[in-house]
Amino acid sequence: MRSFRWMAAGVLLLCSCIGWNEEQQGVVDSYMELRRTVADRKWNESYEMLTEGTREYIDIVLDIFQENNIELIDSRDDLFESLAIETEIFSMSDVIHSVEFAGDRALLTADGQDGYRTFEFLKEHGEWKLNLVPDIQMILNFMMEGTPESSGEAIPSYISSGEGSCIFLIRNNLNGLAIHNVFCSLSTDDSWGDDKLGPGILGTGSELGLHLNPGNYNIQVFDSMERSYTLWQVELDENGILWEITEEDMDRQQ
Incomplete structure (x- = not known):
């Protein structure tokens, strides 16, 4: 039974990858490499696969935690692991359904926790990077809601x-x-x-x-x-x- 499940998973992955053109394959490769580094908890490598805007926001959130002496987060690695869970990159699926483009922007849709999950990639310096800025903005707004400070003071x-x-x-x-x-x-x-x-x-x-x-x-x-x-x-x-x-x-x- 186990071998059958692995064969079925392999067929799904194969089917999901058939027909990618060269540029789509570049996005898929970036997605799969990020998926691997996150699964292995190689946070420094994962961090470099994010857009510059995303990395800036992660650093801003880390500063907020450190300035407020929030002990749950001791380092960027701790923060990144928490964000990886919240933004579903910790559970990236290897079943990819589509890759669509709009200029230097690509939308990759894969299986998600509750159906489908679409990830946005931006082309920076010739490489496809995952953009999590909207996700982090939403998390930051929720995190600061009801506190004396607001996310507007940070961003x-x-x-x-x-x-x-x-x-x-x-x-x-x-x-x-x-x-x-x-x-x-x-x-x-x-x-x-x-x-x-x-x-x-x-x-x-x-x-x-x-x-x-x-x-x-x-x-x-x-x-x-x-x-x-x-x-x-x-x-x-x-x-x-x-x-x-x-x-x-x-x-x-x-």
Whole structure:
């Protein structure tokens, strides 16, 4: 009976892998390698297989635990193991049903604990990395609910900068990538000036409100992969401007 079960599992795995093209196979390989390292509790290797945005959020959550002297979590390995359970990567199935693409984003659907589980992978530096930013944001919001602090203090949903009468609102709509730098200057200036975010970061879905005087401005931001997004000669008045940054806004020379 045992041999029959192993044969059946093998047939399922074989069937699930038939027909992948080269790019799909790359995502599948990344998924299976992460599955192996998590099962073996090789946390350092697993950590490197996550998107840069995910790793940033893990480090932020670890800082929150350490600053609040929460003894259940002593190290990044402890935190990663807990997150692996909560996000179902500890129970990744080898039965994969589909791999779909949207630019540098891939959605891999496999068997899950309660039906199907879809994992998002982003292509960073030529490699497919698992993105857990939305999962960690949800866990962090739940973890901080009802406490004196809020997740917004750790990962602000809105940051305000400047004292002008007009507002230039920047919203991060990038998939799993934080914005690390924001520069703004009058279009007649020769330099960008200081980083408007300072030491902070703008997570996915978060907003930065630049309070500026009326005028014509250049705006440039950089994500966690040091890619730039720039608007040139934007006229700002009392009506304000909203810039929802997506991958389509990336500067094309990169």
